[in-house]
Amino acid sequence: MKKEDFYFDLPEKLIAQTPIENREGSRLLILDKETGVIEHRFFSDIIQYLNPGDCLVLNNTRVIPARLYGHREDTKSSVEFLLLRRIDKDKWETLVKPGKKAKPGAIFNFGEGIMKGEILEIKDGGTRVIEFKYKGIFEEILDKLGEMPLPPYIKEKLEDRERYQTVYAKKEGSAAAPTAGLHFTESLLHKIKEKGVNIAYITLHVGLGTFRPVKVDNIEEHTMHSEFYEIDEYTANIINNTKEAGGRIVAVGTTSVRTIESASDEDGRLNSKQGWTNIFIHPGYRFKVVDRLITNFHLPESTLIMLVSALASRENVLQAYEEAVKQGYRFFSFGDAMFIK
Structure with missing residues (x-):
């Protein structure tokens, strides 16, 4: 398939710049993956589409304030770093702008010398490995110096950092939020449990792989960056038992899928396991476990809309997106949601 097969026209005014006040007050487009029939609801209505015995799968990763601004020690020039993944205690793979200022051996100061970093190497794809030196606890320093790494299409300043976290965010390590989960409140999750729906938590630390643009015309030639994931035995058993009992696995977000x-x-x-994945799901993929999906509306020609199209067909998804645009739905990270049933 071609990248252009996943293009749709999106007016800029529909790109959500701020989260709405009430998380579960977002709009919810229901798409029947078999018939293509569309319904319009609110996110709080999602409970009506979940059955007792189903399993809702949530990604409990927590976003770190991964954007750092530093100054090169010798030239004093400003450079922006985005922490992508932790290699070990003080070494990180980073995305640097402008990259030409971050050559191996270059040293950078952060927060007027609170922390320093040295570029160790340039990896394939242009990312840099940096080693930090500091006194104290890295997470506390990062919390003081770093900013939430909001996507570039969000121009507004985020007043409350927690609005770019899910209410169940637990394990720190992501450079971006698993945004389909932003719609859930603790109250809504409690009601879902009371209905008899199982809730399982997995972890995938969202990095560059999720957002890397597709630059090749033939999508099968695209390669994803690897991201770290973890599934414990308790969670694997919940999901396997649900499947064996005839329940549906409802993934919340493409990262959970x-x-x-x-x-x-x-x-x-x-299986209960942890490791790195660069899986690229696009039309033609045969799903092994996931039955249903709660997701946000994604960028044109992105790997995310390709994944959604693998579950519900490209034709159905693009038709749903066209309807969402017509109805004025909010798009992307702080936007509205879709349930593929």
Whole structure:
């Protein structure tokens, strides 16, 4: 398939710049993946589409304030760093702008010398490995110096950092939020549990791989960056038992889908494991575990809309997106949601 097969026209005014006040007050487009029939609801209505015995799978990663601004020690020039993944205690793979100022051996100061960093190497794809030196606890320093790494299409300043976290965010390590989960409140999750829906938590630390643009015309030639994921035995058992009992696996967000499908075998059994995945799901993929999906509206020609199209067909998804544009839905990270049933 061609990249252009996943293009749609999106007016800039529909790109959500700020989160709405009430998380579960977002709009919810319901798409029947078999018939293409569309309904319009609110996110709080999602409970009506979940059945007792289903399993809702949530990504409990927590976003770190991964954007750092530093000055090169010798030239005093300003450079922006985005922490992508932790290699070990003080070494990180980073995205640097402008990259030409971050050559191996270059040293940078952050927060007027509170922390220093030295570029160790340039990796394939242009990312840099940096080693930090500091006194104290790295997470506390990062919390003081770093900023939330909001996507470039969001121009407004985020007043409350927690609005770019899910209410169940627990394990720190992401450079971006698993945004489909932003719609849930603790109250809504409690009601879902009371209905008899199982809730399972997996972890995938969102990095560059999720947002890297597709630059090749033939999408099958695209390569994803690797992201770290983790599924414990308790979670694997919940999901496997749900499947065996005839319940549906409802993934919340594309990151949950990629994690589950990466850790499952060809017989549809989920394994307890951790590791790195660069799985690229696009039309033609046969899902092994995931049955349904709650997701936001994604960028044209992105790997995310390709994943959604693998579950519900490209034609149905583009038709739903066209309807969402017509109805004035809010798009992307702080936007509205879609449930593929």
